[in-house]
Amino acid sequence: MMIIQNLRIGTKLAITSALTLALVAVMILLQMSGGAEVQKFGDSASRQQAIALNAAEAKSSVRGMQIGIRDILMSSSPTEMQKAASYFNDRQTSALKFSGEMARLSQSPENHKRIDRLIVLIGNFQKGEQQIEAIRKQELALESKKDGEAATQLAKLTAEIDRIRKETLAPINAEISELADEITNFAKHRSEEARTAAEAQAASVARTSLIAGVLVALVLIGACVFSIFSIARPMRALTAAMEKLAGGDFAVVLPGLGRKDEVGGVAGAVEKFK
Known part of the structure; x- marks a missing residue:
């Protein structure tokens, strides 16, 4: 207690001010770091929501x-088939776009592997479509013929399309x-x-801020009480x-x-004057 009493008034005020500033700085730092963590988790949640939305859109595009x-x-004519093929290509471009966006947003190796596999499957689906389109062109060319050979070839082509749909496209779809x-x-x-x-x-940030705020208030109250008992009351006396x-x-x-601070200095000077 004597050590504190003998400190200079400026030193006492500097110590209490520094302690208060330190607590305020800690409180601000905790709020900033906590706020950054909250923002990080919030961004992660938004990113995952975007991935889920893009997955649903990709699935819709595959349909x-x-x-x-x-x-x-x-299709009953080359024009209709070309229109259908263009629609297929547009839907595939859309599916790849949504898959690419998922790959960009995903930070999970586990989900990223699924997305990569999805992109591969979309490409394989296109290969199946190209096979069917090529066979369908042959069918359209043969449908205008009425001979038995054309009918035999049409039957073979139809069987090949069924095979591709069952063995290639159906597993890919699933x-x-x-x-x-x-x-x-x-x-x-x-x-x-x-x-x-x-x-x-x-x-957690709210609790920490509350605790830091209470500590700052206690320090300020302590500084006020300290100033009253170590400075104001001795000066009045x-x-x-x-x-x-x-x-x-x-x-x-x-x-x-006998005090070593300003109060003791004034008292000593007045004692000499007396």
Whole structure:
């Protein structure tokens, strides 16, 4: 206690001010770092939501590719088939665009592997479509002929189309649907996790800020009490003693004698004057 009492008033004020500033700086730092963590988790949740949305759009585009193949098979002229093929290509471009966006957003090796596989399957689906389109062109050329040989060739071509649809396109469709669902569910799960983590981090930042604010308030209250008892009250007592001395009471004992701070310095000087 004597060590603190003997400190200079400027030193006492500097210590309390520095302690207060340090606590405020810590509070600001915690808020900034906590806010950055909340933002990171929030960005992660938004990114996962975007991946889930793109997965659903990619799956929808693949359904459009299936419709394009159906239209190719149902086409009755080269013009209709070209229109159906163009629709298929547009849907494939859309599916690849959404898959590429998922690959850009994904930071999970597990989900990234699924997305890469999805892109490969979309390419394989196009290869199947090209085979069917080529066979369908042959069918259209043969349908105008009425001889038995043309009928035999048409039967073979139809059987080949059925084989491609069953052995190539059907498995691809099933795997694409399964992958899209897995990507969507994985992204939704990660989004929920990130959102929960963001909420927990925000609550932690709020608690830490509250604790730091309470500590700052306590330090300020302590500084105020400290100033009253170590500076203000001794100065009032010394002032009262100096007034008695000025009134002719030379027997008055000056408080603060022996102190090493400004109060002790003033008391010592007045004692010499007395």
